[in-house]
Amino acid sequence: MKTVRQLLYGEIIRAVVFVAFGFLALFLFFDLVDELQALSRHAAQGYQLQHALLFIALKTPDHIYELLPISVLIGSIFVMARLAQSSEFTILRTGGLEPWMALSSLLKLGLVFVAITFFFGDYAAPWAERQAQQIKAPFQGQLTTGQTGAWLREKQGQQQYAVNVRRFDGISKMQDVRIHAFNEKGQLLTITTARQAQIQAGQWELLEVEEKSILLPSATNPAQFSVTQLDRQSWSTGISTDMVAAALLSPDRMSTWELFRYMRHLSANNQNAQRYEIEFWRKVFYPLSCLVMLVLALPFAYLHFRSGQIAGHVFAGVLAGISFSLLNNVFSFIGNLQNWQPLLTSAAPALIYSAVSLAAFWWMVLRR
Known part of the structure; x- marks a missing residue:
């Protein structure tokens, strides 16, 4: 059995690596075409070809994360079909x-692909994304959304804060920050405006600060208003860099742990976390799709091929991989619009394809 595993594992790994490199080269070519436009657009700011090439290279981990399940499906289908055509699998x-021994052997290999996908999605891709932002931020300016920027909320003790960030460089520096403080009754207490701010561990460092304080009226004293100018001020907060970036950008570039923290932050502040809960469970289930792809590929080893039929079945594998990605995205968008249960929304594509692959395995392998 050890020899059989070495044969299957070696063939599948080589095929998956070959397919992944082919798709990766195609994606990087598309990135290069896009960056050539950015190169001409930001040339006046000093954005040069070496910056563009390094930026493209840092997008590689994210592409590998996206392509690995599809590459596993196509590569494993090619190997199984070729072994069936040459009668090696029959031997x-x-x-x-x-059949169950072959299935268990493939699932053990699938766990390796699951671990690799999880590593790229949770560690390599977020780190590379931050490095890419550091390269491009000095040339492309600040990130923003709409006319009012991004809004975030936080509760600290008896006070609540509504934070507005107009521009963010994607790393740690912000511009035009406003912090509104409210008491437990929802009455406005202070408005703190900062021309610039920098996110640090557990706090924000505010620069060029103007603080407007409102002393609420009482039975004897009317409401009073005061303005204080400060060069620098620290504000203790749990709002991190990834939370600000998530408010301005898509959450799919966040790690699983950061998504979980941001979900908890939104829930603690009575905000809708549906979109981020769906993305969190997608990040959890997406690496497991490698197991589904291997199960889907196994029945191809039990087919009888004539010469020239492998290309057609590999093409069917490509269509199956593309349909899985499309279904994954469609369920995410519909689940967010229809307010579906995030766990079931994210797990549905994997469950559907698992059912299809197990049904094909039962019909083509066990029943026949």
Whole structure:
């Protein structure tokens, strides 16, 4: 059995790596075409070809994360179909390789692909994304959304804060920041405006600060208003860089842990976290799709091929991989619009394809 595993694992790994590199080269070419436009647009700010090439290279981990399940499906289908055509898999079956043994062997290899996908999605891709932002931020200006920027909320003790960030460089520096403080009754207490701000561990460092304080009226004293000018001020907060970036950008570039923290932050401040909960569970289930892809590819080893039929089945694998990605995105958008349960919304594509692959395995392998 050890020899059989070495044969299957070696063939599948080589095929998956080959397919992944082919798709990666195609994606990087598209990135290069896009960056050539950015190169001409930001040339006056000093954005040069070496910056563009380094920026493209740092997008590689994210592409690998997106492509790995599809590459596993296509590569494993090619290997299984080729082994079936050459009758090698028939020889293995004659030698005692039962269907459940073949399935368990593929699932063990799938766990390796799951770990690799999780590593790229949770560690390599977010780190590379931050490095890419550091390269491009000095040339492309600040990130913003709409006319009012991004709004965030936070509750600290008896006070609540509504924070507005107009521009953000994607790393740690912000511009035109406003912090509104309210008491437990929702009455406005202070408005703090900062021309610039920098996110640090557990606090924001505000620069060129103007603080407007409102002393609420009482039975004896009317409401009073005061303005204080400060060069620098620290504000303790749990709002991190990734939370600000998530408010301005898509959450799919956040790690699983950061998405979980941001979900908890939104829920603690009575904000809708549906979109981020769906993305969180997508990040959890997406690496597991490698197991589904291997199960989907196994029945191809039990087919009978004539010469020239492998290309057609590999093409079917490409269509299946594309349809899985499309279904994953469609369920995400519809679940967000229809307010579906995030866990079921994110798990549905994997469950559907698991059911299809197990049904194909039962029909083509066990029943026949």
